[in-house]
Every structure is written in structure tokens, then in C-alpha cells.
Amino acid sequence: MELSIILPTYNENENVKKIIPKISQILKDEGITGEILVIDDDSVDGTAYVAQSLANEYPVKVHVRKNERGLATAVIKGFELAKGNICLVMDADLSHPIEKIPEMINPIIHGQCDITVGSRYISGGGCKNWSLRRKIISRSSGFLARGLAKLSDPTGGFMAVRKDILEGIKLDPIGWKIVLEVVVKTNSRLQEIPIVFSDRQFGTSKLDSKVKKEYLLHLWRLYGYKYPHIIQFIKFCLVGLSGLLVDTSVLVSLVELLSFDPRFAALFAFFIAVSWNYNLNRIWPLQTGPKEKAYAGYISFALRCSIGFGVRIGIMHFLMEYAQMGKSPWYIFSSLLGIFAGSFFNFMVSKYVSFFKSILKTRK
Ligand SMILES: Nc1nc2c(ncn2[C@@H]2O[C@H](COP(=O)(O)OP(=O)(O)OP(=O)(O)O)[C@@H](O)[C@H]2O)c(=O)[nH]1
Ligand SMILES: [Mg+2]
DSSP, X not given: OOEEEEEEESSOHHHHHHHHHHHHHHHXXXXXXXXXXXXXXXXXXXXXXHHHHTTTTSOEEXXXXXXXXXXXXXXXXXXXXXXXXEEEEOOTTSOSOGGGXXXXXXXXXXXXXXXXXXXXXXXXXXXXXXXXXXXXXXXXXXXXXXXXXXXXXXXXXXXEEEGGGGTTOOOOOSTTOHHHHHHHHHOOOEEEEEOEEOOOSSSOOOOOHHHHHHHHHHHHHHHHHHOHHHHHHHHHHHHHHHHHHHHHHHHHHHHHHXXXXXXXXXXXXXXXXXXXXXXXXXXXXXXXXXXXXXXXXXXXXXXXXXXXXXXXXXXXXXXXXXXXXXXXXXXXXXXXXHHHHXXXXXXXXXXXXXXXXXXXXXXX
């Protein structure tokens, strides 16, 4: 068997009635051997039943998922069940042009690429009757993914892929955008095929605002996958910046409202900021891996940070005593300078510790 066409469906009874005979006709005309895999999430309108009733006449297989919902995971199920060596994914609502199936798979058959993606935004492609709002949303979604792959239309959803390149790849998309997930994670040779996208005539769209939020989250995860160091650095800066804000707010409140000495106030600010950063790191870790035990982890984190805190207090004390920086708002400046110097000191200490650890390891 050559081709597995994966059709994810949810409440598409009218559409499956039409799309299955049409796809089968194209396969017959082009002499393509293949199967049509309907992956249905237990639609309430009897989609699975309608599709199954066509199985005597057409090469259809129906898989029903009882307690699961989601387009991307339905496609992944399709990849698992597919018997063909090429998988083609398309919407069941007749939005993707069926007549493009041969053009989508030929470059893969001839070894010119491993993945083809239908694009509305290259010469020959387009969308029928789209409002300006929809065009802007679609274009900006594509723009946000530019750093991930050379794809003009990552959200179109029409894709063909050589099945063997999916082996060993862990696909784990949030939301719908399986095309982007496959392209980024397989990092394979890619070709775009122009398609004209038509609006569905039957049934309703399942695209809602949740899908848009999930898309952003998915992009963030894929950027993290592709550029782990940059994303870790951004996370590190965001966590550090939020800790700085917490620390400075506590310091200013204690000094201005309760007339604390800034050095004494810095001690409270330090403990609150350390607890804040520690918890934030647990919710949103820099590196994935086993989590430290809550209390033991907190104590060792606070102890590590307290080395830098000593440096900070020393600098604050020096600036307040010898550079008249104890008055408002100068104590804030001395505190910030102390925090930066302390953080740098902490960073250098941790670098030297890991350096000496690695030397000891190589000597063993
Ligand atoms: N199995 C499964 N299929 C789904 C699910 N949600 C959507 N689909 C199918 O995925 C395809 C695309 O869904 P649509 O609702 O058409 O989404 P869209 O094409 O992005 O949006 P429109 O342009 O408004 O049609 C269709 O074949 C749907 O039936 C789901 O939760 N499970
Ligand atoms: Mg659709």
C-alpha cells in the first residue's frame, strides 16, 4: 500500500459522505493504491457510522476515539494506524482541494522531498471569500512561526509526509497545529504546494478562541525545542527581572512606610524575592528534569543566593556610609548595584564550582 489519507473528523456527517467518494475517485483515476483513515472523536452526528457505511464501496477504515478530543492527537493516531509509506493529512470539510492530492505526494514519491505542505500564500495559492480579519489572523499566525521553519502557511493543515521520517519522533502538539510540529521536529526536506482553500459548506467550524491561545503556547514550546538556549536565557531574564521587582518593591515599602534602615529592609526583601524566584522556578523550570524536593531544594537555593546577598549588603553599606547614598531615592540605586554585583558573584562562584567538579570527575 502506498498512501494513507488521514481524515480527522468531528461532526462531519454531511462532508464525509461527499469527500470519501471524491478522494476514492482521484485515487482510482491516478492509479494510486491507498486507504482513507477516518479518525473520529465519537461525533454525535453519526459521522463514524456514515463513514463506516461507505467501507463496502470505498477503501475506508474508521477509527473512533471514545474519550479523547483534538485534531492534532487524532492525526497522530492516524500516523500510528497508517499502513501506507506516505501519509497525507487533510480536513474532512472539503476546504482542502482534493485534486491536489497527486501534486502533494509526487515530490515525495520521486524523492525530491520528505514533506509537502499546502500553501495559500505562494504563487497559485489563495483563499476563497475570506474576510480581511480572517486573512490578517491567518497571516499573523504564519508570521509568528517564521523563526521555526521556512513555511509560508504553517496553519493550513494540508500536508503529506514520508512515514518513515516520523519514526522515533515524539510528537506532542498543544492544540491543532500538527503541520508545524512535524516540520520542526523532523527537520526534513520540505516543499510547498500552492492550494486554494475553500470555506466549508456543511457543518460548523471547531476553531474557537481556545485554539488561538493554544497556538501561541504551542509556538512557545516549539521555539523552546528548536532554540533551547535562547528560550532558557529569556526565561532566566524574566524570572530574574520579576525577582528584582519583588525585592525592590519590598525594600521601598519597608523603608518608606515603616522607616526601616535600607540594609535591614534588604534582608526581608532578599528572603521574599528568593522564595518568589524559587517557586517560580518550580512552576516554570529552566531545565526539564526531576524536581528538587521542596524544602531541601529551597534551603540549598537560599544558601547559594545568600553568598551574593553578603556582597550586596557590603556594597550597600559602603555606598550608604561613604558615598551618601542612604537617603531616598539613592538607597534604591545602592541596592540595585548591590544586587547586580551579588548576582555576578553568585554566577562566577557557580561557574568555578562546576569547573572544579568537572576537573575532579576527569581525574577519577
Ligand atoms: N477527530 C477530530 N477531528 C477534529 C476535531 N476538531 C476538528 N476536527 C476536524 O479537523 C478538521 C478541521 O476542523 P475545522 O473545524 O474545519 O477547522 P478549520 O478548518 O481550521 O476552521 P474553518 O476554516 O472554520 O473550517 C475537520 O475535518 C474537523 O472535523 C477534533 O476534536 N477531533
Ligand atoms: Mg475547516
